Each structure stands twice: as C-alpha cells, then as structure tokens.
Amino acid sequence: MDDKEKIVDDLLARSIALVLPSKDELKKALLSGEKLRIYSGYDATAPKLHLGHSTNFILLEKLRRLGHEIVVLFGNFTARIGDPSDKTAARVRLNEEEVEKNIGTWKEQVSPILNFDDSENPARIVRNADWLSKLTFEDVINLSSNFTVQQMLERDMFQARLKEEKPIYLHEFFYPLMQGYDSVHLNVDVEIGGTDQTFNMLMGRTLQRKYHNKEKFVISTTLLTNPTTGKKLMSKSEGGYIALNDNPRDMFGKTMSLPDETIIQMFVDCTFVPLSEIGEFEKAMDLGNVNPRDLKMRLAEEITRIYHGDSKAWAARDDFNAAFRDRGIPQNIPEFSCNSGTLFIDIATEAKLVSSRSEYKRLVGEGGVSFGEAKIDDFATVVGRDGVFKIGKHKFIKIVLK
Known part of the structure; x- marks a missing residue:
C-alpha cells in the first residue's frame, strides 16, 4: 500500500457516516489519477461559522492536498429561501442585504483550514445567486418535474409537521431542488455535507444523472453531538457554538x-x-x-x-x-475605561461580554458575575473603583476609571 492510498484510507475512516454509492467506489475514483471536482455548500444564515463546519473543511483540505479540485459554495441565494432540513417550522427568510452581511468574513474564517492561495491547486469560492437568480420559471418547472410531492413528504420533518398540523410552505419544496441544481451547474463529481443534508445531496445526484449522465458521489459527514445525550454541540440556529473566529x-x-x-x-x-x-x-x-x-x-x-x-x-x-x-487572572486582559457610577450591566453590554442585557441578568442570577473578589447579585450595582470584572467562566476585563 503506497502513501497516497494510506491517506485515502485514513480520510475515509474519519468523520464519514455514509458514502453513496459506496466507499470502495469512491476510493477507486480518488486513486484513479483523475482530478475530481468536489464541492460543499454553506448557506449564509449567520455571520459566524463554527467548529461543526470544520469537519467538512478539514476533509476538503485533505482532498485538495491529494490534487483534487475543491469548490466551496456560499449559498447567497438559497439562504434567502431557507433550508427546511431538521426543522419543525419554516425558517425565517433573509433578505439580500442580511445574507451579504453574514458572508462578510467567511473566507477569512475558513482560510486557516482550507488553502485558497496555493500556487498550484487553490480551493475556490462560488456563490449560487450567480446562476440560481437567472433561472426562468420554465427552468424551475423542468427541474421540479424530476421529483414527486410524495418524495418530498417522505422527509421526517415534513411528516412531523403533518402530524402536528403545522404548515408546510410550497417554497420549502424548492430548496432541495436548488441545492440539487448547484451540482448540475458546477458539474461536480463529489458533494460533501452533514448527515442532515443527505436528502438534498441525493436530489443533486438524481439531477446529475439526468443532465450530465454522471453518477455523483455523496459523502455524508457526522454531526457534532454529545454521544451520551445526543444533543448538538454546535448549531448556528440553536446557539452555544465555538466560532471559527473566536479569539x-x-x-x-x-x-x-x-x-x-x-x-x-x-x-x-x-x-x-x-x-x-x-x-x-x-x-x-x-x-x-x-x-x-x-x-x-x-x-x-x-x-x-x-x-x-x-x-x-x-x-x-x-x-x-x-x-x-491556578485560580488566578489571565495576563494581558483588555481594559475598559468608564466613569465612576457606571452600571455594570452597561459595561458588560458595551464591552460585548454578553450578547444582551437579559443574558447579563441570567448570569447574575446564576452567580456568574463578579468584580474583584465579590459576586454581583444586583442588576443596579455600579462601579466605584478600578478592578477586574468577570463574566461567566472565561471572560475578563480590567475596569479603569477615568
């Protein structure tokens, strides 16, 4: 077994829940000498990417190093529609300005993992509004004719909504069509996404067969969950994640x-x-x-x-x-200058130690806010001297009075 085959065996044994049509066929393709076009897409529904996304980016970088073409898709059109995957209610739709604001620093967030500057084989970024916004109504009808309503309704979250008599909006059926068409437009050989994206990726596999007579590989990667509780560890929409651009x-x-x-x-x-x-x-x-x-x-x-x-x-x-x-205070903590008598709740929000005043109040109630050696237990407490202000377990600032 040569080094390249060992690398392929390692990456196929790691973070992958499912490969279609099979891991063996994918391994042959990766080792065939042909440069495969491999893509993974991300909707711009929030400004921060998190460690849950890094699973795919690490896999993409390993495949890039093997010489394959890597395409990262920023879903600036699909984000305006909203992916219904794993949702018991329709997503809130975003406008174009909100989406572009979210995408702002995505490349910089991904760059520590995925090389966009390699002189021989750089990864590249595309945005699906460049082609999806140009489709005609006739194009959409032709695309939708490849699938049935019954196929769409097989999805677990739609079944759950039917059972609970919650609405299913027609535009939600078009989301997997759009993601599927991304594969067609890019004419990819492989698509990578989390297990929650398997249905959408299979739509693309069907359309690739229809339009390009090509059997696209689908790689479903594992989601970050607690193995004991099954609870998600990272989620943009559910909060509580480690962002790629956290300090x-x-x-x-x-x-x-x-x-x-x-x-x-x-x-x-x-x-x-x-x-x-x-x-x-x-x-x-x-x-x-x-x-x-x-x-x-x-x-x-x-x-x-x-x-x-x-x-x-x-x-x-x-x-x-x-x-x-060691029960001490970190070195080089940031300073915050304010007047004596300033409310600690105002300092916390202005210094962005909390996301909202309600979060501050919750932390105070839990005993998670202190100044110096004293716990703060009153929302109306004000600062009267220099000292270290601590929020939660790992947020500190040094308050310096003007």
Missing part, C-alpha cells in the same frame, strides 16, 4: 467547557491529529490511565493552534491555567 482565549476556554464524553469525537472531527494517536487517547481514557482534563487541554490547544497559530494557542493555555487551574 484564542474564548476558543480555548469554550473547548475546555465541553463535556468529557465529547473529547474523542472532537479530536476526530475537528483536528488533524492522526487516528492512531486518537485511538491511544481513547484507550487510555477507557482504562482510566489519563485524566480527561489533560486530554481536553491537548484538544483545546490543537483547535486553537489551527486558527491562531502556536504562540497564541500557548498563550491561551497559560491564561486558562492562570485563571482556572
């Missing part, structure tokens, strides 16, 4: 806050650490030969290093140790 301290701290039972999956899906090494981690955990906290430190360092480099990852680790393990 090093937040990225490290949020990773350390993940449940112990998620450590191995996070290593597999969100890092470049070899599977053989991850297997040793898992064995050590099962035998009780390692403290899960120590492995989580390694995980947090690996993830932070990918997006911010070695030195910032090490600094984030040292700050975390100072703040939590």
Whole structure:
C-alpha cells in the first residue's frame, strides 16, 4: 500500500457516516489519477461559522492536498429561501442585504483550514445567486418535474409537521431542488455535507444523472453531538457554538467547557491529529490511565493552534491555567475605561461580554458575575473603583476609571 492510498484510507475512516454509492467506489475514483471536482455548500444564515463546519473543511483540505479540485459554495441565494432540513417550522427568510452581511468574513474564517492561495491547486469560492437568480420559471418547472410531492413528504420533518398540523410552505419544496441544481451547474463529481443534508445531496445526484449522465458521489459527514445525550454541540440556529473566529482565549476556554464524553469525537472531527494517536487517547481514557482534563487541554490547544497559530494557542493555555487551574487572572486582559457610577450591566453590554442585557441578568442570577473578589447579585450595582470584572467562566476585563 503506497502513501497516497494510506491517506485515502485514513480520510475515509474519519468523520464519514455514509458514502453513496459506496466507499470502495469512491476510493477507486480518488486513486484513479483523475482530478475530481468536489464541492460543499454553506448557506449564509449567520455571520459566524463554527467548529461543526470544520469537519467538512478539514476533509476538503485533505482532498485538495491529494490534487483534487475543491469548490466551496456560499449559498447567497438559497439562504434567502431557507433550508427546511431538521426543522419543525419554516425558517425565517433573509433578505439580500442580511445574507451579504453574514458572508462578510467567511473566507477569512475558513482560510486557516482550507488553502485558497496555493500556487498550484487553490480551493475556490462560488456563490449560487450567480446562476440560481437567472433561472426562468420554465427552468424551475423542468427541474421540479424530476421529483414527486410524495418524495418530498417522505422527509421526517415534513411528516412531523403533518402530524402536528403545522404548515408546510410550497417554497420549502424548492430548496432541495436548488441545492440539487448547484451540482448540475458546477458539474461536480463529489458533494460533501452533514448527515442532515443527505436528502438534498441525493436530489443533486438524481439531477446529475439526468443532465450530465454522471453518477455523483455523496459523502455524508457526522454531526457534532454529545454521544451520551445526543444533543448538538454546535448549531448556528440553536446557539452555544465555538466560532471559527473566536479569539484564542474564548476558543480555548469554550473547548475546555465541553463535556468529557465529547473529547474523542472532537479530536476526530475537528483536528488533524492522526487516528492512531486518537485511538491511544481513547484507550487510555477507557482504562482510566489519563485524566480527561489533560486530554481536553491537548484538544483545546490543537483547535486553537489551527486558527491562531502556536504562540497564541500557548498563550491561551497559560491564561486558562492562570485563571482556572491556578485560580488566578489571565495576563494581558483588555481594559475598559468608564466613569465612576457606571452600571455594570452597561459595561458588560458595551464591552460585548454578553450578547444582551437579559443574558447579563441570567448570569447574575446564576452567580456568574463578579468584580474583584465579590459576586454581583444586583442588576443596579455600579462601579466605584478600578478592578477586574468577570463574566461567566472565561471572560475578563480590567475596569479603569477615568
């Protein structure tokens, strides 16, 4: 077995739930010497990408290094419609301005993983409004004639809505058609998406067969979930995710806050650490030969290093140790200047330590807000001296009075 085959075997054994028509056929295609066109699409429904997306971007980068053509699609048209996948109610539709604002820094967020600047084989970005906005009503009718309403209604979330007598809007049937047509327009050989996208990707497979007489490969990747509870770890729409552009301290701290039972999956899906090494981690955990906290430190360092480099990852680790393990305060925390008598709730919102005043009030109620050594338990508390203001587990600022 040569090195290239070992690389392919490794990537096919990692983070992949399903391959159609089969892993064996995909392996042959990847090793055939033909340059495959491989794409993965993302709707611009939020301004931040998160670690759940990194699973696909890591896979795309490995395939790019093997010499295949990589296309990343930013869904600036489909985002205005809304993907009904895994939704028990219709999505709120976005306008063009909202979508473009969301896309703003996406390339910069993905660039630490996926190489868009390689001189020989760079990944490239496309936007589906460039072709979907030009389709005529006749084109849409022709596309829709390839599928039946019964096929659409087979989807679990539509069945759930029918059972609960919730509305299913006609435009929701067109979303998988549009995603399917992306494959046709780009004439791709492979599409990569999460397991929640399998139905939509299969629509594209049908259309590729119809329009290009081509059997497109579909790769469904695993979603980040807690293996014990089944709860999603990362979700743009459901909150509570680690963003790709989080600052090093937040990225490290949020990773350390993940449940112990998620450590191995996070290593597999969100890092470049070899599977053989991850297997040793898992064995050590099962035998009780390692403290899960120590492995989580390694995980947090690996993830932070990918997006911010070695030195910032090490600094984030040292700050975390100072703040939590050694019960100290991180070095180089940002300063905030204000007048004496300013409400702490105003400081928290202006400094963006919380997303809203209601979040601040919730954290105060949970005992998660302090100034110096004292807990803040009153929403009307004001600052009267210099000191360190702490929100939650890993957000600090140094307040300096004017």
